Amino acid sequence: MATGIKPNMAYLEGQVSGPDKGVEHDRGILVSDTMQTSVANVWAAGDCAQAKGFFTEARVINSILPDATEQGRIAGMAMAGDPGLKKYPGGMSLNTYHFFGRHAISVGSSAVPEGAEVVTRFDEASGRYLKAIFLGGRLLGIYGVNEFFDAGVMCQLILRRVDLSAVRERFLANPMAVGRELMSKLWR
Numbered sequence: 001m002a003t004g005i006k007p008n009m010a011y012l013e014g015q016v017s018g019p020d021k022g023v024e025h026d027r028g029i030l031v032s033d034t035m036q037t038s039v040a041n042v043w044a045a046g047d048c049a050q051a052k053g054f055f056t057e058a059r060v061i062n063s064i065l066p067d068a069t070e071q072g073r074i075a076g077m078a079m080a081g082d083p084g085l086k087k088y089p090g091g092m093s094l095n096t097y098h099f100f101g102r103h104a105i106s107v108g109s110s111a112v113p114e115g116a117e118v119v120t121r122f123d124e125a126s127g128r129y130l131k132a133i134f135l136g137g138r139l140l141g142i143y144g145v146n147e148f149f150d151a152g153v154m155c156q157l158i159l160r161r162v163d164l165s166a167v168r169e170r171f172l173a174n175p176m177a178v179g180r181e182l183m184s185k186l187w188r
């Protein structure tokens with residue numbers, strides 16, 4: 001098992017400072033919420049970019065494919081001066097994995113901020129486990145082992161800060177069906 005990535009920043013070391021200052025970087029290339037680097041007309045996206053997180057203003061490397069795609073799309077629109085450009089909402093964790101004959105899925109934050117509520121359910125017979133973290137009516141993170149739900153749908157419920165208060169119990173009983181139902185009304 002392994003986690004995280006370390007972009008190669010060696011080629012950016014030893015850049016000159018002053019007006020010709022090079023591309024600002026930390027663990028990755030530091031970018032704005034339109035993927036702009038510290039140098040005009042230079043953008044970065046994907047695994048090499050260190051951009052704001054969804055749950056934190058701190059800039060993080062979120063090395064997953066959906067984020068690379070979204071950041072690349074934003075960088076491309078910014079380069080082209082597209083008037084439809086929307087700022088990057090921030091990256092969040094999203095993973096699926098298989099081990100020991102089980103599948104697991106995790107979306108969003110595992111942190112439990114003050115006032116948040118953690119709900120878990122476990123069915124020993126089927127080995128199904130679900131954990132969800134809510135703040136107010138909003139979903140912050142959802143985790144499942146041998147559970148079935150769409151990572152993309154959950155991601156959108158989190159990103160759009162959808163209030164799940166009215167459907168919370170139904171959602172916990174069947175996150176896939178209720179998540180799809182909500183997104184079929186909200187998606188555009």
Ligand SMILES: Cc1cc2nc3c(=O)[nH]c(=O)nc-3n(C[C@H](O)[C@H](O)[C@H](O)COP(=O)(O)OP(=O)(O)OC[C@H]3O[C@@H](n4cnc5c(N)ncnc54)[C@H](O)[C@@H]3O)c2cc1C
Pocket residue numbers: 045046047048063064065066068096
């Ligand atoms: C083993 C593994 C499993 C993964 N599993 C998942 C997963 O299940 N889900 C998920 O969301 N993400 C997964 N990822 C992460 C995902 O692959 C990356 O986040 C994504 O590919 C990043 O896209 P990118 O375009 O930023 O970089 P890359 O896909 O790495 O593309 C960079 C490209 O630039 C090229 N390049 C490098 N240097 C130069 C140069 N000097 N000149 C020209 N070209 C150059 C490289 O050859 C490469 O083609 C996994 C990664 C690995 C390694």
